[in-house]
Amino acid sequence: MKNTIKQVFHSGKFLFGFIIFMLILLTVIIYPIFVTADPLAMLGQGNFFKPGTYASIEESALSKSYTLQIPKEFSKLEAVLDIETRAEIQQFLINQAGVAESEIDVTDAEGLVSLWKANYDQNTKYAGLTTAKRKALKRLDNEITAAMKDSGVIIAEKDEEGNLKQSKVIKDTDYVNIKDVTTKTFVLGTDNFGRDVLTELVAATKSSLKIGLLAGLIATAIGLLLGLLAGYMGGLADNIIIFITNLFTVIPSFVILILISYSVGDSARGIAMVGIIIGITSWPWTTRSVRSQVISLRNRDHVNLSKLSGHSMFRIIFTDILPYIASYVVMAMILQISSGILAEAQLSMIGLGPATTKTATLGLMMQWAMQYSAHLNGSWWAYFPVVILIALISFSLNLMNTGLDQVFNPQLRD
């Protein structure tokens, strides 16, 4: 036994897969110890806040400020006036305001802005502009006005009569130490409900692993039992079992999965239920392969010897046959776990997974990201880490499986 384990861990493929899987598993276990927040708490009011650290503006405005004479790399105005904007302004000045092209020098920011200010008026309706363009110019004008303002934002407070009273001026050299203010870091941003994607992702991986494990165990248990019985007993029992198995193999199991999930209804679909549903629809191929293995084993000498000794059928199955296919069963289970996780993701993506408000699963995260078209908005953090994680889990499990195969199947050794 010890030797086998040693051998297994000598396989590079297995080790690699094992390390990846363990890392995922450890993260899932350790992360919640440090981050105790509810993964389903809706923090952000809005869709898909981008990754980063969010600092409280109110506290920043009120807390102690430090004056830092950091040389600015470029003025605020230069920052607003990138090449495209300059071209836009030039176009406007020529087409709408009728300024001669020779008068415009796009390299001179100050000059361009003064020409802009002299010729642009927000309330005028310029001919030949689309509404979108008109609105864009209005926004540009606001940006230029803001950039031209001298340093200083005034903070004012309402007094008892409701009049505004200046309480503080914030200059552009004022800085705040990030440690002085409340911050919240979203390493992977937020999702469409405003939930922290990283925390949710960890919780989702946990439930997906649970579902996968449950589904894998159930599928393997059913498959193994039926396979052993069919293979060893043969005859009528074999015919009946293999008939049922063939039936299930012919009907795509995903269709059965959808039908069962739909009929179970939303209320009952927790993690356990989804795991069970996936488990009881994905056993046929384990049955078939276990059966064929058993058939080849049942005429071996040691089995015949046991039969002659009068051992009961169950004893023969469990002591003389099962150990010989144990390694195979373990490998089959790993594959079942991996496909269970994928099946959950597929189910949730069509809205037949567990309830959104009660659990986070990888599939549910994908489903909501798609519904709120994260893939169209460029909100990669809402779906890409999920995809990567699903891929990593399947990849590591499959790698472990191949590694095991090489160890247990001498034909495959290099």
Add this chain to the structure above:
Amino acid sequence: MKRNLQKVMSILCMSAMTLSMLAGCGGGSGTTTTTETPAATEEASTETATETTEETTEATTEESTEEATEETTEDTSAAADGEATPRNETLYEAGQQWGTINDWNPMSANSNNGLAMAANESARELVYETLFMFNSLDGELYPLLGSEYSWNDDQTELTVKLNPDAKWSDGTQFTAEDVAYTFDTHVKYQSSVGADFSTYIESVEAVDDTTALIKAKADNLNPLKVTSFLNTVYMMQKAYLQKVEERNGEDADAVKQDTMEDMVHTGPYGPYISNDQKAVIIRDDNYWGQADSMWGKLPVPKYIAHTIYKDNAAGQVALSQGEVDVCQQFITDVQNLWLEDGLPISTWLDDAPYGACEVMPSMFFNTEREGLDQKEVRRAIAMAVDYEQIIASAMSGQSPTFDEYPRSVVGPTDGERKYVDFDAISDLQWSNADVDGANALLDEAGIVDTDGDGIREYNGKNLSFKAECPTGWSDWNASMEIVAAAGQNIGIDIQTYFPEASSFYDDMTTCNFDICMWSTPGAGVMNPYSKGMFYFSEEYAKLPSNWSGNFGHYMNDDAEAILKAIPTETDEAKLTEYYTELSRILLEECPAVALMYRPTLFYAVNESVWTNYPAADDGRNIPPTDCTDGYGIAALYDLELVQ
């Protein structure tokens, strides 16, 4: 070796699956990069095309246009095979039509023809026309087939003058006989319009060719409802209707299911292409509306086309590529389209809420269900919901908040809000996500958790409800999820349930649900009365198949008495009193709760081909109804090609 092969195959399968998932999700970013080239070429081609058409339009005389129409009608078969319509003559819409058009019959109960028909207060005026057009901006009726209308003093008779220039697409005169026959046919075959209006309208008679007289039912006087006949009922031709009746042997079901593909209509567009790829309607160049008494010209786009998209995402991609001009779809973070992507796309307003919000998607509680028949339970759920989260995330900020516009029976427009005295009901408003208040309310009412499972019981049974709305309606689904999350906070188990739309409709219309979601009627001549009816009408509740409102069968005699009194009341102070009282009942009893405000139609336009769409600040008084509905169709006559 076989086993080995199996392993290899399964690994291949796995990687293929994961890869396909990757590809499926990465698809979005992929498309944006690949689309740039076609968009650019399209722009170039439209530019050249624009020049040529301008020259030709200048050169054309009336005769040549006639010739052209003849030619195009001959070409119809070729075009139906999928030949494209010229981009610079076609206005592309999205978000209205979701499948092959199944009929053109205004009496049909199951028409999916969203491109041509939407017989609500702001009716779609492209193919069929109503007598008057409603303008949701000023709440007025604008003449279309009818030129003016007047009530007699005791509000029993409505006289409608018709536009003498109005003609059918077959060239015959539109007369009062047609108006009368349209009504009679609706009633005779008990279409939903007929069933609805026959309870309020005694008869529609033709006084002379251009004068129709609508007589209200004296025992059920409702001038508001009768007036809405003018802007919601599509006019059909008497001669054509008789033909349809004859070919269907006057059988009610057969008449209502007639596809009417050969229909005679008054509107500026007629059927052109309809298949599972796209639906196109083509301008009738003999349209009567080019008479000076109406528009004085033809609508600008020759074709109005609607590609049949698979889902919202497909429509959104098409909009951002400039393949769609007017998009009636909910778009997450719509402002990013112009702020970040710099696309020539705009909405009605430049800032949140971006659209003209008029309606309130509301959740109804089934008051016949045990637990939900208790007003404390209903109010507690209503109080615990995080509305600001719904507005910010589910609605992507495209709705004003309930702080800005406190809850009542009326919508967020000034025209409706003047009818409610908000100070009088301010003590009934609740603060956002008031979980403590909701818990206290339930504790006080003795609805507590006695068996320690975290769920409160009523009459010994756990309070457990299903909140349902159709699957795929993403903003509604997310709203229901947030409602479900609120339930967890107050010890009420709420699960979401998103069935297919058709089975949701079955549940909603037959009161077979716990909590369901539906939207109030939009702006119209009957508002805010129709919103009051939507929330409280006992009449609606008694309908065997109820599409109109009060889905939860809430019965309140006070509310019913007020609803009876409102239509004939003209004193504004009295009306304010009525609507304030209705709002008070709504907030106190919570038979239904508004979850957000929302535009009747979403409206985002791309100006890569067409421009001069209605915008809030253009002073033209044209509502943002996607250039198709009610007075919003006026926008079609002002469209210009982008230079």
